[in-house]
Amino acid sequence: MATGRINRAAYLFILPTFAALIGLKYYPAASAVYHSFFQWDGATVGRFVGLANYVQLFRDEIIHVSAINIVKFIIGRVALNLVFPLLAAKLVFHVRHQGAAYLYRVLLTAPIVVPVMVILLLWKFIYHPYDGLLNQLLEAVGLGAWRRAWLGDFETALYAVIGLGFPWVTGIGSAGFAFLIYLGGLQSIPREIFDAAAVDGAVSLRRFFRVELPMIASQLKLILILTVINTMESYVPVMVMTGGGPGVSSMVPGLYLYESAFLYDKFGYASAIGVVMTIILLIVTTISQRSIKSYSEAEP
Amino acid sequence: MRSLTLANRWDAGQIALHVLLILLVVLSLYPMFFTLITSVKDIHQFYHSYFSITYPFHWGNYGEAWDAIGGYVINTLVVAAAAVVIIVAFAALSAYAFARFSFFGKEVLFMALLALIMIPDMITLVPTFLLLRDLGLLDSLVSLVAVYVSSGQVVSIFILRQFFASIPTELVDAARIDGASETQVLTRVVLPLSKSILLTVAIMNVLMIWNDYIWPLVTLSNSRLWTISLGLVGFSERFAGMAAWGPLFAGYVIASIPLIAFISISMRSFISDLTSGALKA
Numbered sequence: 001m002a003t004g005r006i007n008r009a010a011y012l013f014i015l016p017t018f019a020a021l022i023g024l025k026y027y028p029a030a031s032a033v034y035h036s037f038f039q040w041d042g043a044t045v046g047r048f049v050g051l052a053n054y055v056q057l058f059r060d061e062i063i064h065v066s067a068i069n070i071v072k073f074i075i076g077r078v079a080l081n082l083v084f085p086l087l088a089a090k091l092v093f094h095v096r097h098q099g100a101a102y103l104y105r106v107l108l109t110a111p112i113v114v115p116v117m118v119i120l121l122l123w124k125f126i127y128h129p130y131d132g133l134l135n136q137l138l139e140a141v142g143l144g145a146w147r148r149a150w151l152g153d154f155e156t157a158l159y160a161v162i163g164l165g166f167p168w169v170t171g172i173g174s175a176g177f178a179f180l181i182y183l184g185g186l187q188s189i190p191r192e193i194f195d196a197a198a199v200d201g202a203v204s205l206r207r208f209f210r211v212e213l214p215m216i217a218s219q220l221k222l223i224l225i226l227t228v229i230n231t232m233e234s235y236v237p238v239m240v241m242t243g244g245g246p247g248v249s250s251m252v253p254g255l256y257l258y259e260s261a262f263l264y265d266k267f268g269y270a271s272a273i274g275v276v277m278t279i280i281l282l283i284v285t286t287i288s289q290r291s292i293k294s295y296s297e298a299e300p
Numbered sequence: 301m302r303s304l305t306l307a308n309r310w311d312a313g314q315i316a317l318h319v320l321l322i323l324l325v326v327l328s329l330y331p332m333f334f335t336l337i338t339s340v341k342d343i344h345q346f347y348h349s350y351f352s353i354t355y356p357f358h359w360g361n362y363g364e365a366w367d368a369i370g371g372y373v374i375n376t377l378v379v380a381a382a383a384v385v386i387i388v389a390f391a392a393l394s395a396y397a398f399a400r401f402s403f404f405g406k407e408v409l410f411m412a413l414l415a416l417i418m419i420p421d422m423i424t425l426v427p428t429f430l431l432l433r434d435l436g437l438l439d440s441l442v443s444l445v446a447v448y449v450s451s452g453q454v455v456s457i458f459i460l461r462q463f464f465a466s467i468p469t470e471l472v473d474a475a476r477i478d479g480a481s482e483t484q485v486l487t488r489v490v491l492p493l494s495k496s497i498l499l500t501v502a503i504m505n506v507l508m509i510w511n512d513y514i515w516p517l518v519t520l521s522n523s524r525l526w527t528i529s530l531g532l533v534g535f536s537e538r539f540a541g542m543a544a545w546g547p548l549f550a551g552y553v554i555a556s557i558p559l560i561a562f563i564s565i566s567m568r569s570f571i572s573d574l575t576s577g578a579l580k581a
Contacts (some may be wrong), residue, residue, distance in 0.1 A: 009482045013397035014409065016390040017453050021416065024450035028427035029419050035427070042430055091321050096314060107325045113560045114332065116511040117529040118552045121536045122331050131545065133334065136350055167327045173511055233420045236513050240533060254422055261426045262518060274423035282418055 032271040040268035042261075053272035063273075066253045069158055070232060073252065076162040077231045081178055082223060084168040089182035090208065105183065108169050112176035119172055120240045123164040127151045127241075157242045158250040164237065172237070174230060178223045185216035225288055232281055253277055339549035346545045358546055365551035368539075371524065372531030375441065377558060379527060380509045383445045387452035387505050388498055394453070395460035396486050400472070416454045421514065429518050439522045447515050452505045459504075463497045464490060499566050510559050528555050 036053055040046030057063055088108055095101040111119075126133040127150035135147040150160040170176045189212065197211045213220075235254030238244060244251040244259075253273060261270035338346065340357035397403070398410055428447065429438075437443040467490060475489045491498070513529040520526055523534070532555055539548040 010397040010401035010403035010406075013393040013401070013482075017394040017457065018409070020390065020446070020450040021413075021453060023431075024428060024447060025416055025419060025424060026412075028424035028431065031427035031431075032423045042426075042433075088321070088324055091317055091324075094313075095317055095321070100318070104321050104325065108328060111328060111332065112507075113563045114556050115528065115532075115559055117513060117532050118555055119331075121532060122335060122552065124536075125540070126331065128540075131346075131543065133331075140351070167324055169324055169328050173507070229420075233422055240513070257422060258425070258514075261429075267426050267430070270426050271423075274420075274426065278418070278420060278423045281420060285418065 032274050035268050036271040036275045038268045040271070041265045042267040046268060049268070053269050054276070056269065057272055057276060062248050062251055062256055063253070065248050066251045066256050069250060070252050072158065073162055073234075074228055074231045076159075077175075078224060078227050080163075080165075080168040081171055081175055081227045082220065085171065085178035085223075086182050086220075088169040089179050089186055090212070092183060093186040105180075108179055109176070111170040116173045116236075117240070119165070120237055124151065124241050126164075127160050151242050152246055154246055154249045157246060161237050161241050161250060164241075175227060178227075181219050181223060182216060185219035186212060189215045221289070225285060228284055228288060229281060232277065232284070335549050335552055338545055339553050341546045343543060343546065361546040361550040362554065364544075364547040365554055368535050368547075369528070369531055369551050369554060372526050372528045372535075373554065373558060375525060376510060376527040376529075379441055379444055379448070380506050383448040383452065383509055384502050384505045386445070386449050387456055388502055390449065391453055391456035391460055391501065392486070392491065392494075392498070395457045396464050396490060398457065399461045399464035413454055413457060421451070425514065425518065432519060438519050439525060440519075441525055443519055444515060444527070447519070448505070448509050448512070452508060456501045456505065459501055460494070460497065463494055467493055503563055503566055506559070506562060 038046035039049045129149035242250045257273040260266045345354040516527045516530040
């Protein structure tokens with residue numbers, strides 16, 4: 001009898017959540033898959049075209065450019081997100097003065113509270129061809145010849161967007177937590193392990209690779225997966241800073257999806273892009289989760 | 301002798317650490333410093349003393365910026381407050397059910413939640429837009445709140461469920477023996493113990509909402525309803541086009557203040573939750 005009462009309460013408890021999710025998550029996701037088989041301008045039901053959207057997608061030049069760009073984006077962001085916050089966390093972890101360590105932690109975390117859009121627009125200003133900080137700085141140190149329209153140049157636009165946020169300790173938005181998560185991981189390593197390593201005479205660099213890195217493998221894994229997922233999905237930085245330009249040189253899949261739907265009314269095609277992106281996301285996440293697991297298990 | 305040189309070497313190491321860290325802090329915070337000093341410059345000061353602090357401060361820039369973006373800030377505050385309260389309420393109820401109750405279909409429903417982590421906004425963007433359009437709900441802050449409520453659920457539920465499951469069963473059972481109903485157990489026993497984690501979840505969602513650009517972009521065409529991320533882009537183009545850098549940067553400061561104020565009030569518990577391993581793969 002008691003369990004019966006609990007059962008009924010449980011459904012009531014989860015009802016609001018699932019009502020919201022069915023209307024605004026499950027239904028739209030199913031609708032996207034369904035409509036990816038239609039030529040659909042969003043006004044009428046549309047014409048069933050089978051796999052035509054998908055076939056077109058693989059032939060689309062802009063998709064090719066976007067795919068290459070997003071791979072560069074992921075490699076760049078993973079490198080920056082994994083290395084610089086970890087470096088900073090390790091430095092803070094080894095500061096002996098506790099007050100100073102706390103202060104560094106707060107100061108390096110502080111940029112998280114700056115809205116993402118402010119940071120993006122700030123970096124758009126930094127790259128501004130005339131009044132921007134980067135060109136002004138180059139001019140001031142006598143490297144005026146290196147000045148360029150960083151976001152308007154075919155050679156640099158994509159890399160300028162990838163590289164925003166220097167010195168990359170506090171990432172943009174949710175990536176800003178990498179530093180704190182690494183630091184938390186380092187701080188939760190049991191003292192005895194360090195003592196044992198010290199007795200063994202493990203020097204700093206070796207200790208880092210042999211002791212600290214394996215001990216924070218789960219944090220690294222978390223940051224890696226989050227960074228890959230977030231970067232694959234992210235297109236707002238490109239949208240705001242370059243609009244995918246010049247030409248389509250900095251186009252990414254998410255922005256192309258947005259433009260297909262909201263600029264050209266190709267809702268079926270946009271849905272197909274979304275479906276393919278979701279599938280790739282699933283595959284990448286599964287693989288990265290597996291490979292990291294086997295790596296950390298292989299370590300003694 | 302030996303220990304002395306060892307100590308010295310340690311100190312040299314510590315000094316190197318501090319030098320590196322100070323460099324990282326300065327580089328990380330420099331854009332914010334530049335924003336602050338530029339926000340009180342007029343156009344003449346901007347072009348003639350680009351890198352330095354200039355006097356007098358032109359506080360009028362802030363008035364000019366507020367006139368342009370104040371409405372967006374207020375819209376965002378309203379949306380964020382409404383959405384976060386609803387997100388936390390819904391998520392707490394679900395998380396409690398998944399942490400504490402046994403019921404038919406629990407595993408399947410939880411897997412269904414888990415699956416949503418793999419469903420990016422990208423795939424739901426178009427159908428959600430069309431759904432809201434067909435229901436006549438575009439250009440409404442209520443729809444925006446509804447979208448955020450659905451987006452904020454999953455991660456919030458995961459975090460809260462983990463915490464609720466860690467509360468000792470004895471506490472809950474004691475309340476039940478005293479005759480408390482399930483709702484009373486939740487509101488009188490569990491939630492008061494969970495203040496800090498609830499705050500953490502609230503902060504994460506405030507950040508998500510304050511930083512979102514895409515949902516207001518596709519659902520709100522009436523600029524009076526725009527939220528801050530969307531409003532800032534238009535504002536930035538307009539003022540940068542006029543080289544009105546002072547008011548522009550003042551606008552960036554204004555757009556940041558509510559978020560900074562809210563989070564710095566609650567940052568201490570937030571950081572300790574993050575670093576204590578509440579979030580781990």
